[in-house]
Amino acid sequence: MLLTVFTSTLNRAGLLPRIFESIVRQKRTDIEWLVVDDGSEDDTPEIIAEFARKVPFPIRYYRQPRGGKHRAYNMALLLARGELMLTLDSDDWLPDKAVDVIEEYMPIVRCDKKICGMIALKADANGNIYGREMSGKVLAAGDNAKYEEVMCTGERCIILKTDVARQYPFPTVEGELFMTESVMFSRLSIDYGFAIVNKVLSYCEYQSDGLTQNIHTLLCQNPVGFMIYHSQRINQATTLKAAIGAALRYVAFRSMAGVNGNAAEHSGKY
Known part of the structure; x- marks a missing residue:
């Protein structure tokens, strides 16, 4: 299987159809959608079960006690079956033919053991890129200056080799429900490089109750x-x-x- 699309969700049943439909439009059977539910109290399980009855690709649903997206990600690392793993939050979705673009870049990723995946662009619903395009073709391992340019100048869509990602799970802190993805990505970047893809491979529509919109609370808690x-x-x-x-x-x-x-x-x- 080429790709695991992973989604952590919490009471976002109303947004899940958009992700589902974007995956369906990929018209691929070598992908799976892996949903880890972080303790939802809405009808998420029923919606996912209905989706799974409609499509030829696997949709797998798992539930965990409320623990935060980073714990859901760690669970997904253990469960993913794809050669690659792409994280789509519940307010994200894929552009048409995104998986085809990923497949185009696979020869670069497969032939270099020091490359752990791809960094691509992310845009809003109107196609406006978050941040700016990236220079060069590769972010080399340990290149801190390039890392700052690529990762700190906008939102990015990251696709990782699953077997490499499993070696870099999030640390977890008792009593804390959030950890920035940068903790994991900066550790990865010390040992591995990334192929740079200057194409939009995910869209996002930030929600008023989402993590990004509540950064002050996250910092304090x-x-x-x-x-x-x-x-x-x-x-x-x-x-x-x-x-x-x-x-x-x-x-x-x-x-x-x-x-x-x-x-x-x-x-x-x-």
């Missing part, structure tokens, strides 16, 4: 996760100013985390 992220950014900073900024934010989140931050730091486990 998940300080250890952000402490971990900024500790990584200190080492990967490309300028002294950036390193100092990351260090200051690390200290601030460590202070917010209090005892939990001290325990996490001393144990080396999250």
Whole structure:
């Protein structure tokens, strides 16, 4: 199987048909849709079951106790059957022929063991790209300056080799329900490169109750996760100013985390 499309969802039954229909329009049978439900209380299970009866490709549904998208992602890593894995949030969907484009780039990904996947563009419903296009054809492993250019100048669609992604699960922190994806991507970028795809491979329509729109709450409620992220950014900073900024934010989140931050730091486990 070429591709696992993974979606973590929480009470977003009304948005799931848009993802489903975009996958159907790919007209492929070498893909699967893997849905991990993070404790929904709506009719998500029934909707997914109805979808699964209509299509020739596998749709698999799993439910976990409320734990956050990063825990759902870790579950998906264990369950995915595709050679590649693409994460679509519940407010995302695929453009037509997105999987065909992914297949076009597969020779680059397969022939280089130091490339772990693809970085592509993401756009809104009107086709406006989030951020700017990327330069070059490859983001090489350990190229911190290029990583800043590619990953920090807009939203991206990331497609990963599943067997590589399994080696880089999210750390989890007891009592915290969010961890930025950058924690995982920045770790990956130390050891692996990415093929750059300057084509839109996912659309997004941010919701008023979504994670992106509630960043202040996330910062306050998940300080250890952000402490971990900024500790990584200190080492990967490309300028002294950036390193100092990351260090200051690390200290601030460590202070917010209090005892939990001290325990996490001393144990080396999250």
